Amino acid sequence: MPVTVPPISERIRSLASAACPTHVSLNGSAHAARGGVDRDGRPLLLVKPGEPLHGVPASEDVVVTVDLAATRSLGGVDHPRGLLKMQGWAQAVPAADVRDAAVTVAGRCPDEALFAAVEGRPEGPRLFRVDVGFVIYLTGDESGMLDAEDYLGTEPDPIMEAAESMLRHVNEAHRERLRRSVEALTGEPAADAWLWELDRYGATVRAGAESPALIRIPWPVPAAGPRDLERALGHLMGSCR
Template identity: 65%
Template sequence: MQHPVTAPPVPERVRTLAALAAPTHVSVAGSGIPASAARGGVDATGRPVLLVGPAEVLHGLPPETLVTVDLTAVRAYGGVERPRGLLKVRGWTQPVPAAEARATAVAIAERCPDEDLFAVVEGGGPELVRVDVCQVVYLTGGESGVLDAEDYLAATPDPLLGAAERMVRHVNEAHRDRLAGTVARLTGEPVGDAWLWELDRYGATVRMGEDGLVRVPWPALAATPAALERALACLLCPS
C-alpha cells in the first residue's frame, strides 16, 4: 500500500496561508523610505492588495514600483493570536482598475474587514494598489524557502479551506479534551494543552503548548468537506 502524502505541496500550503493572511508592512525597494504599516488583503489570485490613502507610503509613487509586502497568517487560541506563517511578497505595484475596484474591495472585506474598503465600494476613500508578484519568501513553523511567481500563482489554496477553518474553530471551542486524548494516545505521553492548528485535505496538525506540533495524515485524501469531517471525527473519536 502506498504511504499517504502527509502534507500539502508547498505552493498550495503557501497559497492557503496567503488566502488567510493580512498585510502588516510594506517597504519600497532601493529607497530610503522605512517600512511602514500596511492595510488591505489578498485577492483570489494570491496578489496582495493594499489600501493606499494620502498618508500611506505608496501614495504618489508611480506604478511598477518594486515593493515587498509582509503578509501574516495567525491562529487565535487561548485568547491570543499566534503567527502561523509569514510571507514576504516581492513585486511591482499596479493600480486596481476602476472597473475592478468594487469587486476587489468586497472580496478582501470578507477576510480583512476595514471601513475604508466600504468607502472604496461607494466610490471614494483610499485607492487600491495590488502587487504583481515576482517571488514569495515563506517562513512557517520550522520551514522556510522561496517560491517564484510562476509556482506561486499556478497553485491554489486548499479547496476545502472554508470548511476546514469552520471545523478548526469548532474543535478548539468545544472538543479540545478529545484532541488532547488523541495526541496522548499517538505520542504515548500526557498532553496538557492541545489545539487544532491546521486542517486540510491531507491531514491535521495539532499544536501542544507553545512549540510542539504533531502532524496526523489521513489514510486517504479527503476530497470533500464531508470526507474531511469524517476524517476529523475519526481522529477525535477513534474506535
C-alpha cells in the same frame, strides 16, 4: 509513499489566503499596511492619502515588497502560523475591479476608508494590487522561496474553507476530547491540545502547555471533499474511545 502534508506551494497559497499585509516597502522606506489577498494570491493594499503609494498614477506600476502574517487564534491569543514576504509590482486596481477588491480587503481588514476607495475620488483612499514576482516564506521549521510560476500556478487547499470551520468548532467545543485522542495516539500525556492545521492530507495538533509541540497526523488517504474530511476528523476524535 503516500503524501502526508500539502505540497509547499499549496501550503503557502493557503497561508496567503488567510494572511494580512502588515508592512509595505517602497523606495527603501517601509510603513504599516492594511489589506488582504485576492483569490489569485495577489496582495491588495488599502492606501490612504499621504502614504507613499497614494500618488502613483493609475497607468504606472512600482516595485514594492509586502510583508504578510498568517495567525491562529487559540483561546483569544493570536499565534503566528507563517510569515510571507512578497516582492512584485504594485498598480492601482482598475475601476471595474475596485468593488470586488474592497470586499476582499474588508474580510481581512475592515476599514471605513474602503467605502471612500470604492467611490474613486482622486483625493481619497485608493486600492492597489501587487503582481507577485517571488515569495519568501517562513512557517514553523520551513523556510524558502517560491517564484511567481510556482506560487501563482498553484491553488489553495480546495477544502480550506470547510477545514477552517471544522477546526474552529473543535477548538471551541471539543478540546478535551482532542486532548484525550492525542494521548491515545501518542501514548504520552498531553497537558493541552489545539487543532493547529487541518487540510485534505491530515491534521496538525499543537500539544503541550509550557513548550508546545506540533504533531502531524496524516489521513490514510487524502480527503476528496468536506465529507471525507469530516469523517477523517471524526475518526481522529474517536481515538480516545
